[in-house]
Amino acid sequence: MLTLGVFAYRPKPIMLQRFGELGGFLSERVGSHRFEVRAYTGPELQAAIKAGAVDFVLTNPVHFHVLREYGALSGSLASMVMRAGDQPLHGIGGVIVRKAERTDLASLHDLRGRRIATSGFNSLGSFVAPAAELQRAGVPLDGLQWLVVDQPIDRVVEAVLGGAADAGFVRTSVLEDLQREGKLQAGQLVVLNPQKVPGFPLQLSTRLYPEWPFLAAVHVPPELSHRVAVALMSLRPTDAAALSASVYGFSIPADYSAVEQAMRELGVAPFDAEPQTTWADVWQRYWVWIVALAGSAVLVLLLALGLALNTWRLVHIKRDLQADRAALQSQREELARLAHFDALTGLPNRRLLEDRLNLALARARRNASLLALCYLDLDNFKPINDQLGHAAGDRFLIEIGQRLQQGLRADDTVARLGGDEFVLLLTDLEHDEAWPNALHRILERLRQPVAIDGHEVASSASVGVVLFKGAPGEQSADPDSLLRQADQAMYQAKQEGRNRYRVVEFKA
DSSP states (O other), X not given: OEEEEEEOSSXXXXXXXXXXXXXXXXXXXXXXXXXXXEEEXXXXXXXXXXXXXXXXXXXXHHHHHHHHTTTOEEEXXXXXXXXXXXXXXXXXXXXXXXXXXXXXXXXXXXXXXXXXXXXXTTOIIIIIHHHHHHHHTTOOGXXXXXXXXXXXXXXXXXXXXXXXXXXXXXXXXXXXXXXXXXXXXXXXXXXXXXOOBTTBOSOOSSOOBOOOEEEEETTSOHHHHHHHHHHHHTOOTTSHXXXXXXXXXXESOOOOHHHHHHHHHHTOTTSSOXXXXXXXXXXXXXXXXXXXXXXXXXXXXXXXXXHHHHHHXXXXXXXXXXXXXXXXXXXXXXXXXXXXXXXXXXXXXXXXXXXXHHHHHHHHHHHTOEEXXXXXXXXXXXXXXXXXXXXXXHHHHHHHHHHHHHTSOTTOXXXXXETTEEEEEEEEEOSTTHHXXXXXXXXXXXXXXXXXXXXXXXXXXXXXXXXXXXXXTOOOOOHHHHHHHHHHHHHHHHHTTSSSEEEEEOOO
């Protein structure tokens, strides 16, 4: 029996009803193992992980960073993709609400000094995302009065409607869920700082962050974790488990560094302060060693000068070995990073791009979905390099890489192949018009000037686009052939005058 612990941000019966089918799906796909789904509050889930009572965990990104501090969880096996009807939702955010009658609260600045309801500080949608939005708007968080109502998150809405709080923080989809369940009437609440994100139909007050990660406990064998990850990737939007859980499926693990950055900016646990250690703590934890060392010190004093000198030498040898070991470990970590990421921009390199492209092709074949591979080459990079120098050229490439990354969804990939060549991988496209809109936004970002050493420089891009429509049983496509055809299309775009893109459909 394997236990899947699900973070209960809604009432436990609702969470069990939603994700119970997922346990059955995993039991069927993994084989020889039966999965039981249990819903936990935040503290309950932390206690269960410490006790080794759960094998897999599905929780929000902030809670993931908190739980990771215990060292009892692996990295993310997959990231959940929510849905709105038959449409996938790429991301999660926060919603800031107030009662409709409170017309005195019209903007984020009107929340200064107000009483804010939240389900807890270990939640992305119910605290970190909205609090980060307030901080960026210049609203001091230390001047707010916090009303922590704990889980389920429904209590935040109850506190706002009941007048116990001036406003409240909830995660995206909660308002829509409560209205569908008949627990909230349309027009009772007003959303502050409303955001409109293309392809995201839910009410939103903040930027979007990656959705929930699916994690394994450290005691789970790697082979079993791999089989569970494969099973999650095979979940189709039409499967009963996906429909019951209101998810579109699971994707490759998302990058949760933006969540960690927001937590660090807010100074929330576990990034709030360095732990303070007292002498009493040291004695309680290491008293045996202290006593032993004290006894050893008395014996050392009785030893001859030669024995003391040898001991001194051994201590220094051990210290040198530890320093060498630390240096080797640092070199190994740096080599592992360089193997998958570009040293200048920090973007994925060709090796990591091919790995993700292989996964994207497999998913496109399985779901009969569309993907677009865009090969970008900057048009005017050489004059920038020649006139301003290589250091300025490097800073220009770093800025271009950041702009490309900001223009993509969380599940898409931007990679640098070298020089001024970049590749965009757009996956799970719902229709043929999805990729041109994204590409136009990105090209418009690239045309904006970049300030370097008192100069404003700009460069357009020539782009080759290869479209691949997946079909069950199709095996002709591979990363090399797609990259080669995209490169050829980019060359045609340059020949036709640059600052444009050329589109081809993949040919085997």
